[in-house]
Amino acid sequence: MPKIKKAKTICITSTKGGVGKTTVLLNLAATYHLLGKKVLIIDLDLYGGALALALNLKNKKTVYNVVDDMMNNRFMHIDDYIYNYIEGIDVICAPKDPRQAMKVEAKYIDLLLYNVESKYEVILIDTTHILTEINLTIMDSAYNTLFVVTNDPVDLKNTKSIISIFNDNQINNYKILYNNSRDTGKDYFTTFDIKTVIGSNIDYTISKNFYIKDIDNYTINGKILLLDKKIQKAKRKDFQNFKNMALDLIKDKKVK
Ligand SMILES: Nc1ncnc2c1ncn2[C@@H]1O[C@H](COP(=O)(O)OP(=O)(O)O)[C@@H](O)[C@H]1O
Ligand SMILES: [Mg+2]
Numbered sequence: 001m002p003k004i005k006k007a008k009t010i011c012i013t014s015t016k017g018g019v020g021k022t023t024v025l026l027n028l029a030a031t032y033h034l035l036g037k038k039v040l041i042i043d044l045d046l047y048g049g050a051l052a053l054a055l056n057l058k059n060k061k062t063v064y065n066v067v068d069d070m071m072n073n074r075f076m077h078i079d080d081y082i083y084n085y086i087e088g089i090d091v092i093c094a095p096k097d098p099r100q101a102m103k104v105e106a107k108y109i110d111l112l113l114y115n116v117e118s119k120y121e122v123i124l125i126d127t128t129h130i131l132t133e134i135n136l137t138i139m140d141s142a143y144n145t146l147f148v149v150t151n152d153p154v155d156l157k158n159t160k161s162i163i164s165i166f167n168d169n170q171i172n173n174y175k176i177l178y179n180n181s182r183d184t185g186k187d188y189f190t191t192f193d194i195k196t197v198i199g200s201n202i203d204y205t206i207s208k209n210f211y212i213k214d215i216d217n218y219t220i221n222g223k224i225l226l227l228d229k230k231i232q233k234a235k236r237k238d239f240q241n242f243k244n245m246a247l248d249l250i251k252d253k254k255v256k
Pocket of ligand 2: 022045126
């Protein structure tokens, strides 16, 4: 019997809000799409998720309905909760109301992933920056976790703590993305300083040049930056960085 291929799940997270997680996730989704991979995005930033808005989706159902229906034995088919952005990029949206967000329990995350894993090549999960039980569960099942860090002392201090916890527990399926495009005015630390402070290598970098002045227009119009040929051309180097990062995050791991 042919082996069913399972999607590689990437958790995108950080220790500080507003560092560019969602922007990175959307552009990674675009990059995988351009590399010919079928992508599912799951918005598990339960209280602040904005992917449905950023992609102009007119969704009725959210991850809350998935969990609620599973709890009440009404769950039939995961396709009922999946919205199509463009051919090859699908989305499961975040709850619309905080009272619903509260009811999404971590124990349902694995069941949710089990239902989508065989349909996609890559699953990208957006998260909150707070280390909740949901985030821990996602990181536990993910093939890789991508930490987005910026040139910010509090962000770096908290990233250091989490990385030392990972190292103490021999968890090594995480990567660090240094995002320079978010706060282009901040220049406190050199790359060397950052590596020293967080006690880890920096795996990928997005440069200042990827700062997009009219980024809100893209959000309002439901467009992803790197699906725009003008941006691909104008930000050629960072586009290449996105491609390298996308391939590296799903690279097969050497079995010892
Ligand atoms: N490359 C960029 N150029 C300009 N603004 C950006 C860029 N990346 C992120 N931003 C802005 O920074 C804010 C936070 O980004 P977002 O991706 O929502 O971060 P997070 O998901 O970590 O909260 C948003 O207003 C977004 O438009
Ligand atoms: Mg976000």
